[in-house]
Amino acid sequence: MFKGLGAMGDMAKMMKTAKDMQTRMTDLQEEMNDMTVTGEAGAGLVKATANAKGKVKSLDIDPSIFSAEDKEVVEDLILAAISNAQDKAQEKAAEEMQKLAAEMGLPADMKLPF
Template sequence: MLKGLGQLGDMAGMMKKAQAMQKQMEELQDDLHNLMVTGQSGAGLVTATCSAKGELKGLDIDPSIFNPDEKEVVEDLILAAIKDAQAKASEKAQEEMARITESLGLPKDMKLPF
């Protein structure tokens, strides 16, 4: 009598998973604003802190690098630290996305959002 409902049962399960994934994605977006990563350059002379969303939150510069004759070097070190922090932020965000997709039974390397 209800033989044809097998596909609908699968669809309901998929919808439930989609809703769970949406909720987890929203939570992850909030978490990424609070999750901090640190990038460095010049053997730690310049340290940049970013949220996992890639927003620069802090910059620490060792005063020993302030030499007016080496302005370009200081600028390069600052940029390198920021880029390092942003790369780590992107990496961390991808790790967190992979964790969510795996928990939902989806392939780990699936790129979200679509």
């Protein structure tokens, strides 16, 4: 289509590649809403599930840890599980962005925006 246009053809190819990348990143952003990770604390007594964007979707607490005198411990475990889920969400998002960069032929260490 752009044969014989020299640099103009290269520019058109670059623009198409950039548009394709933008479309793929938009798609990935939507997919990350459905990807989930689960963080745990207290050897699995408290579990927090988040999407790959870090939004906590659910919390599961083993009933064996409920007692009035353990309130602070339970609160700490909940925070730890949520923090763990958010860390895993960031790792998952970075992993997915690296896959996208590789598919687009970009350097593996290139940081893509969210």
